[in-house]
Amino acid sequence: MYPKEIEKYLLKVQKPGRYVGGELGEVIKDKHDVDVRFAFCFPDTYEIGMSHLGIKILYSLFNEKPYIWCERVFAPWIDMEAEMRAHDIPLYALESGDPLTDFDFIGFTLQYELSFTNILNMLSLGGIPVLSRDRHDLNHIVVAGGPCACNPEPITDFIDIFFLGDGEEVDLEVIELYRECKRDGKSRAEFLRLAAQIPGVYVPSLYDVSYNDDGTIKSVIPRDGAPEKVEKRVIMDMDSCYYPDNFVLPNIEIVHDRAVMEIFRGCIRGCRFCQAGFLYRPVREKSIDRINEECHALCRNTGYDEVSLSSLSSSDYTQVVPMLKKLNSWAKPEQVSLSLPSLRVDGFSDDILDEIKTVRKSGLTFAPEAGSQRLRDAINKNVFEDELINTCRVAFEGGYTTVKLYFMIGLPTETMDDVAAIADLGKKVLDTYYSVENRPKGKSPRVTLSASSFVPKPFTPFQWEPQDTMDTLREKQQHIKASIASKKISVSKVTYNYHDTDTSFLEAVFARGDRKLNKAMLLAHQRGMRFDSWSDCFSLQNWLDVFAECGIDPAFYANRRRDFDETLPWDHLDYGITKDFLKRECERAYASQTSPNCREGCMNCGMKKYGGGVCYEKR
Amino acid sequence: MKNARVFFTKDGACKYISHLDTNRVMLRAIGKSRLDIWHTEGFHQHAYITFALPLSLGFASTCESMDFRLLDDNADMSAIPEMLNACLPAGIRVQRCVEPKYKPADIDSAAYAVAIEPMNAHDISLEELYTKLNDFLNQSAIIVEKKTKKGKKQVDLTEYILDCSTDFDENILLTLRLPAGSTLNINPSLLIGAFAEYCGVELHSDMTRTGIFTKEGKPFE
Ligand code: SF4
Numbered sequence: 047m048y049p050k051e052i053e054k055y056l057l058k059v060q061k062p063g064r065y066v067g068g069e070l071g072e073v074i075k076d077k078h079d080v081d082v083r084f085a086f087c088f089p090d091t092y093e094i095g096m097s098h099l100g101i102k103i104l105y106s107l108f109n110e111k112p113y114i115w116c117e118r119v120f121a122p123w124i125d126m127e128a129e130m131r132a133h134d135i136p137l138y139a140l141e142s143g144d145p146l147t148d149f150d151f152i153g154f155t156l157q158y159e160l161s162f163t164n165i166l167n168m169l170s171l172g173g174i175p176v177l178s179r180d181r182h183d184l185n186h187i188v189v190a191g192g193p194c195a196c197n198p199e200p201i202t203d204f205i206d207i208f209f210l211g212d213g214e215e216v217d218l219e220v221i222e223l224y225r226e227c228k229r230d231g232k233s234r235a236e237f238l239r240l241a242a243q244i245p246g247v248y249v250p251s252l253y254d255v256s257y258n259d260d261g262t263i264k265s266v267i268p269r270d271g272a273p274e275k276v277e278k279r280v281i282m283d284m285d286s287c288y289y290p291d292n293f294v295l296p297n298i299e300i301v302h303d304r305a306v307m308e309i310f311r312g313c314i315r316g317c318r319f320c321q322a323g324f325l326y327r328p329v330r331e332k333s334i335d336r337i338n339e340e341c342h343a344l345c346r347n348t349g350y351d352e353v354s355l356s357s358l359s360s361s362d363y364t365q366v367v368p369m370l371k372k373l374n375s376w377a378k379p380e381q382v383s384l385s386l387p388s389l390r391v392d393g394f395s396d397d398i399l400d401e402i403k404t405v406r407k408s409g410l411t412f413a414p415e416a417g418s419q420r421l422r423d424a425i426n427k428n429v430f431e432d433e434l435i436n437t438c439r440v441a442f443e444g445g446y447t448t449v450k451l452y453f454m455i456g457l458p459t460e461t462m463d464d465v466a467a468i469a470d471l472g473k474k475v476l477d478t479y480y481s482v483e484n485r486p487k488g489k490s491p492r493v494t495l496s497a498s499s500f501v502p503k504p505f506t507p508f509q510w511e512p513q514d515t516m517d518t519l520r521e522k523q524q525h526i527k528a529s530i531a532s533k534k535i536s537v538s539k540v541t542y543n544y545h546d547t548d549t550s551f552l553e554a555v556f557a558r559g560d561r562k563l564n565k566a567m568l569l570a571h572q573r574g575m576r577f578d579s580w581s582d583c584f585s586l587q588n589w590l591d592v593f594a595e596c597g598i599d600p601a602f603y604a605n606r607r608r609d610f611d612e613t614l615p616w617d618h619l620d621y622g623i624t625k626d627f628l629k630r631e632c633e634r635a636y637a638s639q640t641s642p643n644c645r646e647g648c649m650n651c652g653m654k655k656y657g658g659g660v661c662y663e664k665r
Numbered sequence: 666m667k668n669a670r671v672f673f674t675k676d677g678a679c680k681y682i683s684h685l686d687t688n689r690v691m692l693r694a695i696g697k698s699r700l701d702i703w704h705t706e707g708f709h710q711h712a713y714i715t716f717a718l719p720l721s722l723g724f725a726s727t728c729e730s731m732d733f734r735l736l737d738d739n740a741d742m743s744a745i746p747e748m749l750n751a752c753l754p755a756g757i758r759v760q761r762c763v764e765p766k767y768k769p770a771d772i773d774s775a776a777y778a779v780a781i782e783p784m785n786a787h788d789i790s791l792e793e794l795y796t797k798l799n800d801f802l803n804q805s806a807i808i809v810e811k812k813t814k815k816g817k818k819q820v821d822l823t824e825y826i827l828d829c830s831t832d833f834d835e836n837i838l839l840t841l842r843l844p845a846g847s848t849l850n851i852n853p854s855l856l857i858g859a860f861a862e863y864c865g866v867e868l869h870s871d872m873t874r875t876g877i878f879t880k881e882g883k884p885f886e
Binding site: 299 | 683686690694695698722723753755
């Protein structure tokens with residue numbers, strides 16, 4: 047329930063439905079009946095946050111516990127923020143309408159670096175001191191998890207606890223510990239010290255970081271018995287892992303409004319640019335029976351007529367066709383359509399197409415990532431041109447007319463020839479369309495080439511690489527455009543989109559940043575900066591001003607090549623991947639040499655220690 | 666196949682669901698309830714529902730209706746409200762399900778209850794606001810600009826106000842009946858906007874649609 051006083055302002059803002067809750071499936075409890083109140087904050091708008099699977103899983107998991115009440119909080123858009131600030135309305139949770147100050151935990155999910163400023167803004171809107179050191183009592187514990195927790199150093203001044211890896215178990219252990227500490231009258235400091243003993247918990251205030259004269263890290267020393275290395279948590283048995291059988295059903299349109307079924311975690315591929323592909327290793331699958339059961343319940347309970355079978359690379363599910371067939375045994379008669387997002391070029395077969403095209407036929411998207419085979423080898427994107435062309439042919443024969451291809455520019459070892467090859471590939475796909483005899487009649491094909499700027503990320507073989515400067519990236523974008531023109535590809539049939547180099551630069555700064563960036567983050571917040579991932583709000587110049595004032599050179603983080611033996615800001619965090627493996631993979635990239643995926647041959651990345659998953663499958 | 670019309674209320678958080686989103690919420694509820702209704706044919710098959718009179722964003726209502734066709738001629742209509750309510754957010758409550766008596770085209774007017782207060786309490790006292798409201802309504806003409814398909818048009822609202830009364834105990838309450846339907850539709854916000862301009866203060870109004878009527882003045886059933 048929203049606070050009564052906001053009613054007056056709701057009709058002055060865009061999409062007031064974002065701010066009122068009241069959806070089917072929201073969990074309402076009596077606050078007097080619970081011991082722990084958890085505000086699950088998504089540092090972006092309602093429409094984006096409500097589309098996110100992680101929040102759905104943890105929301106339901108927490109609320110299954112009678113002693114926890116977990117509520118949702120999203121970042122108000124700038125129009126609503128202005129009203130709230132003008133009328134002293136603190137940021138509130140959608141279920142109770144209570145301000146953040148009423149909560150024991152304020153939890154954020156860290157999905158992208160450019161949402162960091164929103165975290166500070168949400169804390170301040172909620173009346174919570176933004177700096178950890180200004181929070182004293184045993185309440186208002188600010189926690190964060192999600193992929194960006196793998197290098198949380200730029201926001202260590204603001205967050206009390208980071209959760210590393212799968213959250214389902216560790217989050218509850220920390221909540222339970224809090225409950226005990228509260229009961230025993232322990233202090234905030236005591237609680238944090240005890241929490242640091244739980245595997246997967248990183249309490250940044252218990253680590254002292256010192257620097258060399260050149261600005262690189264000299265040492266990271268734990269205090270008060272905190273572990274030297276914090277290891278991520280992994281849930282090995284996906285069949286026994288909690289999965290919600292219902293979602294909160296939004297009343298307004300959101301980005302992805304459909305049922306989502308997670309079919310496995312991790313990725314066998316090892317594309318060298320992809321952070322998620324390494325962070326979530328090893329691959330652990332859910333069984334077909336479990337997927338079938340959970341998926342059917344979810345569709346029945348939510349009423350959705352579309353379910354997305356989610357993972358990092360869904361066609362890599364070992365039994366993908368039998369799974370689709372099993373699901374379709376009820377999905378077809380119940381008019382529920384199945385979709386496989388993140389489909390690989392080589393994972394696209396007639397069999398799969400038969401099972402998923404039944405109801406809807408939208409455009410196809412593939413991510414070859416690089417234009418030339420040489421560069422695809424260097425990044426270990428094991429996709430071959432003939433596979434892509436064959437797949438497009440199958441799709442065109444099956445009635446598809448639009449194909450969207452995603453690429454990256456600025457990849458390590460990339461030359462201008464590799465860049466021009468992006469346009470070539472677009473041309474070849476278009477030619478394929480015209481070579482198909484039974485292509486859809488009366489429709490014009492459309493090939494979209496989309497290029498984003500590569501951002502080197504921690505825990506990948508490219509973690510030591512410099513990002514191309516913004517000038518180089520712009521040059522490369524122009525080169526693609528020029529190459530399209532010289533190929534005489536009709537502009538109406540091939541579109542070319544490119545993403546902002548400015549935001550990629552900032553992303554690169556924060557992705558591999560260290561604790562010195564906390565100062566910049568705070569200053570940016572004090573200057574009212576937020577929603578950096580939205581072009582409406584982002585300004586690179588504002589950021590450059592902030593860095594200059596803090597004496598920070600952003601190029602040190604974004605554009606500098608690191609030595610293999612440099613101590614990296616995230617070296618005290620352990621995601622299971624060994625540095626030795628990453629080094630080997632980086633060297634293979636320099637030699638344009640591919641590596642087998644986990645099912646073809648093990649590269650000993652370090653994940654065997656978890657004792658299960660793909661590492662122990664029969665090959 | 667038989668035609669069915671459900672009447673529902675819309676209130677609380679659900680006031681902020683737009684007409685388009687209401688359509689989406691209803692379709693999802695029908696899917697979830699497994700109510701067997703007629704679907705459109707063709708590639709994008711979906712359950713076929715229609716609404717008699719769209720409701721503006723921010724309005725509450727006690728009298729919304731939605732039509733669909735039940736595939737089973739012997740379906741028990743009295744069970745339908747409960748089936749749908751289990752699948753709808755708390756702010757939308759289906760009251761009853763009946764066979765339609767009138768066509769949406771028969772709709773001629775709608776009644777509204779509007780609670781009015783100043784946006785900032787210190788701008789004007791409620792007493793003063795109430796006096797101004799009555800003065801405003803007693804004018805010989807209330808000229809506003811109305812957006813039409815052909816562009817902006819000056820209209821005199823007094824010609825369109827069918828019934829009107831004011832009341833004041835704790836709050837200021839304006840009760841209105843205005844033309845509604847597909848040919849001529851007057852939104853009460855037009856009148857409130859003109860009133861705000863007339864008193865020169867920013868107003869907050871809480872609008873509820875309380876009735877929909879046919880040309881004969883009968884409640885739309
Ligand atoms: S240890 Fe081998 S099989 Fe296991 S995730 Fe790493 S590379 Fe793959």
